[in-house]
Amino acid sequence: MKTREQAIKYGLTFPDTYKDIPFHDPNWVLIRVKGSKKAFLWTYERNGYVNLNVKVNPEWRDFWRKTYKSVTPGYHQNKEHWNTIILDGSIPDKDIKQMIAESYDLVTDSPTKRIYEAVKQIPKGRVATYAQIARLAGNEKMSRAVGNALHNNPDPENIPCFRVVNAKGELPGNFAFGEGVQERLLKEDGIEVIDGKVDLEKYKWNM
Numbered sequence: 001m002k003t004r005e006q007a008i009k010y011g012l013t014f015p016d017t018y019k020d021i022p023f024h025d026p027n028w029v030l031i032r033v034k035g036s037k038k039a040f041l042w043t044y045e046r047n048g049y050v051n052l053n054v055k056v057n058p059e060w061r062d063f064w065r066k067t068y069k070s071v072t073p074g075y076h077q078n079k080e081h082w083n084t085i086i087l088d089g090s091i092p093d094k095d096i097k098q099m100i101a102e103s104y105d106l107v108t109d110s111p112t113k114r115i116y117e118a119v120k121q122i123p124k125g126r127v128a129t130y131a132q133i134a135r136l137a138g139n140e141k142m143s144r145a146v147g148n149a150l151h152n153n154p155d156p157e158n159i160p161c162f163r164v165v166n167a168k169g170e171l172p173g174n175f176a177f178g179e180g181v182q183e184r185l186l187k188e189d190g191i192e193v194i195d196g197k198v199d200l201e202k203y204k205w206n207m
Contacts, residue, residue: 054103126205
């Protein structure tokens with residue numbers, strides 16, 4: 001990857017993204033996320049090369065900088081959280097794409113997204129409580145947010161919200177999944193449901 005066009009094209013492959021030229025300067029072209037309008041990919045020319053600014057997890061920041069001389073602290077941005085990628089041909093495409101993808105993931109992180117990722121970890125044959133999922137998603141006080149997220153599950157086939165019950169092991173009721181749906185899915189998982197309730201001592205997921 002050496003050109004701005006290639007970087008922009010790749011950046012636009014991520015969901016809900018768009019191109020923006022915010023400074024009335026065509027040298028700066030950003031790829032943003034719809035809704036939050038946060039930019040995860042900055043493109044510009046500097047010193048004869050196309051440069052990309054990407055957000056980076058501090059745990060990986062120095063790894064990329066040490067691995068490639070053409071990855072430097074973020075130009076004109078917070079150098080703790082941003083790296084600059086100089087497209088001089090020295091960095092393999094797969095690593096450039098990985099850094100862009102990591103930037104997108106960081107910028108689009110949200111409590112709802114973390115909740116769904118936590119629910120995906122519940123193994124078949126086990127249930128988790130709202131509090132467990134809240135804790136795994138990073139904030140044990142957002143049990144209500146867990147409930148809201150699960151009731152608006154965008155991908156039921158891959159996000160098994162039916163495996164989440166309240167602190168007593170009770171199913172939330174038909175309004176969440178439809179009449180009898182959660183109970184049926186739990187039974188298909190091998191989990192016994194008696195009077196709308198699961199035995200947590202027997203089926204609770206020990207994280």
